[in-house]
């Protein structure tokens with residue numbers, strides 16, 4: 304996914320928050336508020352899981368698009384920038400072999 308697409312979409316979402324527009328789905332979400340946004344993130348996450356588990360790749364791409372969009376609405380609502388997340392991913396990217404060691408079986412209760 305091109306970084307510019309995410310940046311452009313983020314800016315449009317910020318603009319919809321600051322200048323509500325008639326007929327805009329994004330403005331509708333901001334008007335409804337945080338509970339509605341969280342509900343949509345949950346729904347899109349569930350739909351993504353369902354399509355992945357069925358192996359429906361084309362539907363999966365659509366659902367991931369919906370999920371990313373709704374996550375970005377949540378980011379704008381909570382004032383989390385793309386750079387905030389980018390910095391976290393970049394710092395983690397430097398650290399490899401992240402799998403935690405298996406816990407030992409409990410033998411004695």
Ligand SMILES: N=c1c2ncn([C@@H]3O[C@H](COP(=O)(O)OP(=O)(O)OP(=O)(O)O)[C@@H](O)[C@H]3O)c2ncn1[C@@H]1O[C@H](COP(=O)(O)O)[C@@H](O)[C@H]1O
Pocket residue numbers: 312315316319326327328329330343346368369372
């Ligand atoms: N990327 C998206 C995007 N992805 C998904 N959706 C909307 O997310 C909704 C998901 O479908 P659902 O069936 O789950 O929801 P619904 O029944 O329509 O709505 P609810 O009543 O459940 O809230 C659809 O209405 C889609 O239109 C999006 N709406 C807007 N954008 C982008 O946001 C920007 C601003 O759009 P507007 O705010 O509409 O001007 C534009 O660049 C758009 O492309």
